[in-house]
Amino acid sequence: MTALATTVLIVGHGSREASGNDEIREFVRQWRVRQPGWRIELCFIEFAEPSLHDGLLAAAQGAQRVLVLPLILNAAGHVKMEIPEAIEHARTHCPGVAFHYAPHLGACDPILAILKRRLRKAMAALDVPDPVTTGVIVLGRGSSDRAANGDVAKMARWLHEETDHELVELAFTGITFPRLERVVQRQVLVGMKQVVVLPYYLYTGTLMQRIERQVGHLRQQYPQVRFACGAHFGFEPEIFALMEERVTQLQAGVAGAAMPCDGCRYREIAHDLGHGHSHEHTHGHAHAPAEAVPA
Structure with missing residues (x-):
């Protein structure tokens, strides 16, 4: 992966407490040290800057593709609805850039x-x-x-x-x-x-x-x-390794590496029914196969 060709964009939830946002920024700093050849950027869903929309557009600058990685444990409304919608918005504004969305960390x-x-x-x-x-x-x-x-x-x-x-x-x-x-x-x-x-x-x-x-x-x-x-998870080596695994899988086009909600028909139905950012989407429906990501 070349730094100019690909941007890895971490999406943090964001907190009203500044120390929480500072910890995420520190995670990014440490990850950049671990992966000096990667272009790694950060944005937040809420409560902190840069915003999700601004982060996506900034990540696309000078890049051929953006790998969007939610630094989030569980998949609820933000992961299933809000981030995919923001990615769709970014695609319309950056038609020459490929955006690929990885799964959240999950139970593993x-x-x-x-x-x-x-x-x-x-x-x-x-x-x-x-x-x-x-x-x-x-x-x-x-x-x-x-x-x-x-x-x-x-x-x-x-x-x-x-x-x-x-x-x-x-x-x-x-x-x-x-x-x-x-x-x-x-x-x-x-x-x-x-x-x-x-x-x-x-x-x-x-x-x-x-x-x-x-x-x-x-x-x-x-x-x-x-x-x-106990304490929150913070900077445990497993978190870094999981994020690196997401990047590797997206680059290799591994089946199932892309988040199913990216391009999910459910969101279209939800909007037609006026539900907006529903938090009740639990993937009981079928998805089309995830698009393979070129290396």
């Missing part, structure tokens, strides 16, 4: 490896208690998209199967249920002596700050229970 073994490492660290902080009496809660952002929530449930189940903990559950910080307080209440009722909360978040922000406050309240509410709270 590399993300599981991070969760397992976070769990081991939390258990060490608790002086390695019995996992049978230590409940685990995988805490996701929460979405109105059932497939996105299902990815969090999938990771909680995988974590259960690969550890000795008898109780691994999921909770959400908003939008959907159950919430953290309710799950902790259930775990205490069944006799858990320790509870480990594992945030399913890439970067810090207002929600991570809320989680820290909630765990503090829970410590006061249940003084007989010891709590440990």
Whole structure:
């Protein structure tokens, strides 16, 4: 990949908390060091600059193709609707540039490896208690998209199967249920002596700050229970490797490497029905095969 021919555009969610956006910018800086031959740019869906539309147009300048990589864990409305629509808009303004859209990070073994490492660290902080009496809660952002929530449930189940903990559950910080307080209440009722909360978040922000406050309240509410709270994923090597894998697959034209929502008929139907950026798109419909990307 030559720097002038191809731009890798990272799409971050964006946060009202400046420190969260700064962490994403730091991720980009570190990735540029790892891949000095790549042209890597950044934009945000909301709350930070450059915007998604501006980022796409800037990435196209001097490029023959743009590889769009969402730095996002789960696929909800932003990934399925908003980013593809912005790409379509950019295609109309940059007809000589090919835009290719990679999948989000998703529920996968590399993300599981991070969760397992976070769990081991939390258990060490608790002086390695019995996992049978230590409940685990995988805490996701929460979405109105059932497939996105299902990815969090999938990771909680995988974590259960690969550890000795008898109780691994999921909770959400908003939008959907159950919430953290309710799950902790259930775990205490069944006799858990320790509870480990594992945030399913890439970067810090207002929600991570809320989680820290909630765990503090829970410590006061249940003084007989010891709590440990993990950190967001941040700059783990698996995140860099997943992003690099996305680039390699798009370059090689690997089947399934392109995000199905790019060119998805569902969005046309949603707009015809007046739904706009629906967050209920869960890919129950069929897609045409993804376009292969020339190397």
